[in-house]
Amino acid sequence: MHPHDPEVTAAITALDLFAGLPASALDEVTARARVRTLGRGARMFDQGEPVERAHVLLSGAIRIAQAGSDGGQVVLRFIGPGEIFGSVAIFTDHLYPADGIAMVGSTEASWARADWLDLIERYPRIALNLITIVGRRLAELQDRVREMATQRAERRIANTLLRLARQAGRATGAGTEIGFPLRRKDIADISGTTLFTVSRTLNDWRRQGLIADDRRALTLVSMAGIGRIALG
Amino acid sequence: MHPHDPEVTAAITALDLFAGLPASALDEVTARARVRTLGRGARMFDQGEPVERAHVLLSGAIRIAQAGSDGGQVVLRFIGPGEIFGSVAIFTDHLYPADGIAMVGSTEASWARADWLDLIERYPRIALNLITIVGRRLAELQDRVREMATQRAERRIANTLLRLARQAGRATGAGTEIGFPLRRKDIADISGTTLFTVSRTLNDWRRQGLIADDRRALTLVSMAGIGRIALG
């Protein structure tokens, strides 16, 4: 896909990141974007690599996973369409803090570091939008830290599912379907538990009719029920 | 203290947040600041309250603590002199995400929301500085989430102490002294464990000569030793 593809242009101009920009600025933003499509399992970038570009996801899903010097791994976030990713380190230590891996075939737009800084300088509104986005992620991480410190695995899993539903939920006949192709391990790595505990917990919930799980997508049948578990 | 107090002026103009601003801008920033001193235990703001001001700590120490709807509590961060706090929510949901409590007598500067937004609009460099600061805190929280998910209590405590030493450490004859008046409960609430586990762990380390703890301040006698524990 080319940056000037009308579909791509529409997607870029609709991003929260560029809200409030005049049409002329959006043209410029679009013109400088590089658009790239990767297959399932491909790496958008690797942890520790220098950050040369700012990224936005146009379609698909990305897993942002951080590995420790020991084996331990966590998922910091799943990225859905319209979300920015792997871009904040341009302002800090210039190294990607995590791997970015396509969970399904995905298309991203990205801007070279120099273009990005230039655009922000000329359109400071982008900086404000970025502060808002990063501020929201900060608040979400703060919630996760509190949950991991004070809640047991089952509640954390419930809170995780509710967050994912908020982020990428689609209402369907059966309930709210989460728009990421999640394996047990993914849910474990973002909830701070093991895939075994996730498996047991989700099976309990399925038996109780709280969720449905057709191995294609996870659906929260009873948000209220999951919500009750999340509250303790 | 008055904003025009020369000591206060110097402290404000030295802040990372205002790095790169021309002198005229710094004058304006200083002129609009409100300076306030609070005693030990006083609340700078309460969780859930609307954010009307942006804050910077000039001296002292603040505990930023978030409580869940259940009793659970975590410390999100300790704030030392020169650090911004309780200011990001101006751009998001306009509510303080946590309590801000003076751990010792503390002096802060703050700006009314409208002044703050006006200053940022006229000096976009402030926005860039803010992105850098928030980006670093985001990275730190990501590290903490990974630690809580993958490391056991002892290692998390070691990592916590190393982080605090980096943030507020002073080299002394005996080692690196942490510049916050920390109780066991504080260390527990930021490490994601209990004050009992912290007590046992710190006593072990003291017996091994890794730390000293004269109930006035905590000193890391052997950063290398603590570092080895942090690595596993």
Next chain:
DNA sequence: CGTCTGCTTGAGTAATGTCAAATCTAGTGG
């Protein structure tokens, strides 16, 4: 049909949380 990846289930165990009680320290006021 075989292989690979992911999921489920069971059994055993260790880390650490919970609770109770004793001890210590700093500060207060007689």
Next chain:
DNA sequence: CCACTAGATTTGACATTACTCAAGCAGACG
């Protein structure tokens, strides 16, 4: 100066969550 108090810390005993490891199963895909 000393007794008293409140808050913080230490230590012990115990309970339990959820991690670890092993084994078998299911579905997808070539």
